[in-house]
Amino acid sequence: MTSSATQGIKTVLHPVSDLTKAKAVYAALLGVAPTTDESYYVGFEAEGQHIGLVPGGGPQDMDAPVAYWHVPDIEVKLAEVIAAGATVKEPAHDVGGGRLVAAVVDPDGNVLGLLQDR
Incomplete structure (x- = not known):
């Protein structure tokens, strides 16, 4: 993997x-x-x-x-967790200063956040 x-x-x-x-x-x-x-x-x-x-x-x-x-690469990690069964709640986006955030939902409904600093 x-x-x-x-x-x-x-x-x-x-x-x-x-x-x-x-x-x-x-x-x-x-x-x-x-x-x-x-x-x-x-x-x-x-x-x-x-x-x-x-x-x-x-x-x-x-x-x-x-x-x-x-995470070092938010797009790569998003792809990995989606392939493993998570669904996107909040696509990757810049929240200021080059910081990217995204959120996914696991199969049980838990929200998991991802954050990449530049």
């Missing part, structure tokens, strides 16, 4: 209903201030992990946390 190895889960996004309240809870939990603090997204860097808060689940309509596996 030819494969593009993943680099592990480094990003987890959480949908939140109240960004201000969630930001306070996550800052207390992680013991750090946010590195990104916008009305549409709050992000924290802690222990090599990126934890993001997405108000209302964002444009991707998240209703549960989504873990993002960092």
Whole structure:
């Protein structure tokens, strides 16, 4: 089997209903201030992990946390997981700064995120 190895889960996004309240809870939990603090997204860097808060689940309509596996080539990894039985929920697209994200759904309905940094 030819494969593009993943680099592990480094990003987890959480949908939140109240960004201000969630930001306070996550800052207390992680013991750090946010590195990104916008009305549409709050992000924290802690222990090599990126934890993001997405108000209302964002444009991707998240209703549960989504873990993002960092991959060297998102298109190759998408092809591999689709061939293995996943379906596309969110095609690969640039979210700014050359960062590409995509999401697939496994056969049990779990959403799996893919992320490629340039």
